[in-house]
Amino acid sequence: MIKSNEITVGYWSTKGLGSVCRQMVIYANIPLKAKIYKLEAILNNGETIYDGSSWHEENKTELKKSNSLINLPYIELLDLNGDNFIISQSNACLMYLAREFNMLGQNEIEVSQCEQLLFETVDLRNIITSFAYTHYENTNKENLAAKDVLNRAFDNNNSGKMQKFEHWIQNHKHANTNFLVNNISVADFNLFDVLDFYIEFLKHYEFLNNSNDEDLFSELGYPHIGSFYVKFKQLPQMQKYFNSILYQLPYTNKSANFGSGIKGNSWDPNTQKDETPEEIIIK
Numbered sequence: 576m577i578k579s580n581e582i583t584v585g586y587w588s589t590k591g592l593g594s595v596c597r598q599m600v601i602y603a604n605i606p607l608k609a610k611i612y613k614l615e616a617i618l619n620n621g622e623t624i625y626d627g628s629s630w631h632e633e634n635k636t637e638l639k640k641s642n643s644l645i646n647l648p649y650i651e652l653l654d655l656n657g658d659n660f661i662i663s664q665s666n667a668c669l670m671y672l673a674r675e676f677n678m679l680g681q682n683e684i685e686v687s688q689c690e691q692l693l694f695e696t697v698d699l700r701n702i703i704t705s706f707a708y709t710h711y712e713n714t715n716k717e718n719l720a721a722k723d724v725l726n727r728a729f730d731n732n733n734s735g736k737m738q739k740f741e742h743w744i745q746n747h748k749h750a751n752t753n754f755l756v757n758n759i760s761v762a763d764f765n766l767f768d769v770l771d772f773y774i775e776f777l778k779h780y781e782f783l784n785n786s787n788d789e790d791l792f793s794e795l796g797y798p799h800i801g802s803f804y805v806k807f808k809q810l811p812q813m814q815k816y817f818n819s820i821l822y823q824l825p826y827t828n829k830s831a832n833f834g835s836g837i838k839g840n841s842w843d844p845n846t847q848k849d850e851t852p853e854e855i856i857i858k
């Protein structure tokens with residue numbers, strides 16, 4: 576149980592695997608301290624090298640004394656005994672927050688549904704993340720790989736990933752909410768965050784011309800996902816997040832080919848400077 580009056584979420588200056596932890600803390604109306612580590616992209620004789628020492632050589636060594644599994648993201652808080660408690664592994668962080676904030680279903684069946692849905696959203700994220708961090712020999716190969724991601728995620732047959740959520744939402748319509756189970760759960764946050772990432776992908780690779788984010792999923796044949804996305808974005812408790820600098824951060828880190836720079840492009844060390852503050856407090 577949490578005693579702290581704030582929760583720290585440590586992660587890189589990106590959304591990545593840290594964003595959903597940040598969102599859940601904000602939604603729960605607990606003050607958030609987002610500790611930001613920067614991967615520096617340094618130009619060296621025409622090549623870009625990456626320096627993560629702000630994490631690896633500073634805080635990581637210190638935090639490892641409390642939790643030898645330490646990694647990014649991590650969450651840090653005071654437990655009921657007033658002891659410092661540090662958790663890493665993104666899914667363990669998400670499950671902890673979900674249990675604390677009552678965002679993991681109301682009974683055994685819903686808990687199991689939330690777990691399945693969460694891990695399904697993790698699979699959906701893994702497809703786009705592994706693509707984003709792969710560097711291709713040329714644009715042709717990159718576009719072919721992007722088409723493959725599109726197919727794996729959006730194919731409207733039993734192997735496509737999105738149709739699973741489309742049918743889930745269709746089959747589990749709840750009277751007053753648009754959540755995946757009766758009440759908001761960790762799976763809703765992860766699904767929203769991954770959908771947001773896919774929107775950047777669809778636009779960047781010009782798989783759609785519609786510039787209206789709200790209609791993209793319907794246009795691809797997924798109206799229930801489209802409605803889920805729109806309603807999640809309108810949640811009053813989420814507005815603090817959407818209006819914060821945290822929502823402006825890139826999806827991937829600077830070493831990624833996709834999603835680390837502006838509008839899905841790669842990070843450009845010649846023209847871009849990472850000015851994200853080292854600490855972002857959201858009360």
Ligand SMILES: N[C@@H](CCC(=O)N[C@@H](CS)C(=O)NCC(=O)O)C(=O)O
Pocket residue numbers: 591592635645646647648663664665666
């Ligand atoms: N399975 C782990 C993967 C963690 C991971 O690979 N973290 C990356 C960022 S996404 C990192 O840079 N970790 C810092 C480190 O290795 O110390 C999780 O889900 O948390």
